[in-house]
Amino acid sequence: MENSGAQGEFVETPIAVRYAETDQMGVVYYANYFVWFEVGRGAWCRARGFSYREMEAEDGRFMTVAEAICRYKAPARYEDDIAVRTYAEASKDKVVRFNYEILNKATGRLLATGSTVHVVTDANMRPARIPDRYRPLFGLPRR
C-alpha cells in the first residue's frame, strides 16, 4: 500500500466509483473528489499506525479543514477503479497538509490532484497541539 513517489512516501487506497457519485453529465460529480480525499486521509492514518476515529474519540483532537483544493484533469466514471494517493506533511505545529493524486487504476491516467490543509483543534474547534504521540507520525520532532 505504500510507495515512494516524486513527493515522497504516499499511501494508496482503492475506490470503486459508485453510481451515487455520478451526475447527469455521466461522470463523477466534482464535490465527491473531496470525499475520496477524506478516504485517502483515513487510509494514510491507518498506514501510519493510528486511527483518526481514535484521535477524535480518545485524544479529543480533530483535523478541522481550513482549505481544500482540487484540480480536475480527466473524468471518472461509474465502476472505474480509482486509486487515491495521499501524501502528508506537517508544516507547522498545529497545521497538517495533505496532498492527493486521483488515478484511474486501469489506465494509470492522472484524473485529479488536490490538497487539504487542516488545523488541529479540540472538540470546540479551538486550535490545539498535536498530541505528542502523533508528532513523529506527521514528521514533527518529538517533544
Add this chain to the structure above:
Amino acid sequence: MENSGAQGEFVETPIAVRYAETDQMGVVYYANYFVWFEVGRGAWCRARGFSYREMEAEDGRFMTVAEAICRYKAPARYEDDIAVRTYAEASKDKVVRFNYEILNKATGRLLATGSTVHVVTDANMRPARIPDRYRPLFGLPRR
C-alpha cells in the same frame, strides 16, 4: 405552508433539485429522496413551533430512524421545483411516523410517496419518552 389533505394536515416545503442530486441516468438518485424526507420532517417540526435542532441540543432527544420506505412513480430532474408534503402521527408513546408525498410543483404530478418510522431515543440511542412539551405537537395526550 399548511393544508388539509386526504391524510389530514400536512406541511409543504419547496426544494429545487440540485445537480449534485442527479445521477448518470439524468434523474435524481434514489437515495436522495430520503434526504428530501428529512427536509420535510424539519419543516414539519418548525411549522409545529419547535426546532428539531433544539430537541436534540436542549432536550437530548433524538428521532432515530427505524424504518424508511420510498415508492417511486416518476423521475425528478435537475432544476425541477419539488414540493415535499409531510404528515406526522405518533402511533405510540416512543414511536413517531411520518408520511411523505413528493410532487413536481409545475405539473402537480406525484413523483413518490414514502414514510419513515422513528423511535425517540436519548443520545446513546436508548428508547426514551417524548418530552412532555412535544406530546401535543405529535398528537399525543398531555401527561
Add this chain to the structure above:
Amino acid sequence: MENSGAQGEFVETPIAVRYAETDQMGVVYYANYFVWFEVGRGAWCRARGFSYREMEAEDGRFMTVAEAICRYKAPARYEDDIAVRTYAEASKDKVVRFNYEILNKATGRLLATGSTVHVVTDANMRPARIPDRYRPLFGLPRR
C-alpha cells in the same frame, strides 16, 4: 465472496464507513444505507459475470428503482467495517427484486435489512424486456 444463506445465494461486498457518511448524531446517516445497497447490487452483477455499466451502455437497459425499503436495527459508525449481503430474485419478466443485509463485520451484528424493487426500462424509462442474455443470471428461464 459468495455463500449460501437462509435466503439462498448472496454476494457479500465490504464497505469501510466514510466520515462523509456520518451525521451529527455520530452514526451513519440513514439515506446512505441505500447507497450501500447500490454498491451491493453492482457487486452482485459482477459476481454473476456482467457489469451493470455495460447493461446500461451496451444494452440500453436500466434497472429503474420502483421501491426502496430499509429497516435499521443498530447504528454504523465511522471506520466500521461493513458487509453488504445482496440477494436477487426476478419475480416477473420486467421486475427484479434485491434483498440486502448490512452487517458489522467485526461483531457479526446485523445492522439493517432492506430491499429494492426495480423495473427494467429503456433509456426513456419505459418498461422493457430483460435482455435474453441476462435472463438466466436473474433466475428467469431462457427464451
Add this chain to the structure above:
Amino acid sequence: MENSGAQGEFVETPIAVRYAETDQMGVVYYANYFVWFEVGRGAWCRARGFSYREMEAEDGRFMTVAEAICRYKAPARYEDDIAVRTYAEASKDKVVRFNYEILNKATGRLLATGSTVHVVTDANMRPARIPDRYRPLFGLPRR
C-alpha cells in the same frame, strides 16, 4: 437577489442546512460547500436570465469544472440559514470563473470563500465556444 459588493455584482441564494449535510463533528461536512457553490452557480444563471439545464439540453454546452477551491473560516450547523453569494467572470473565451462567499444569514458571519473554474465543453468534454447568446451574460463582447 442581486447586489453590488466589493467584487462587483453578486447573486445571493439562501440555503437551509440539512441534517444530511452534517458529519459526526456536528458541523457541515467540508465537501458539501462545493454543492452549495453549485446551487449558487445555478441561481446566478437564472438571475442572468437563462437556465443551466437549458444550456446543457438545448445548446449542448457544459461547464466542466477544472478547479475548485474552498477556504473555511467558521463552521455551519444544522438548520443554520446560509447565504451563498456568487460572482462570475469570464476571463477567457472558453473559461468561466465563479467566486463564492458563504455567510451565516443570522449573524452575517463569513463562513467560507471559494472559487470554481470551468471550461466550456461539448457533451464529450472537448473544449467548445460559449454560445453567442451567453457571451454578454458572462461579460464577454458579442461576436
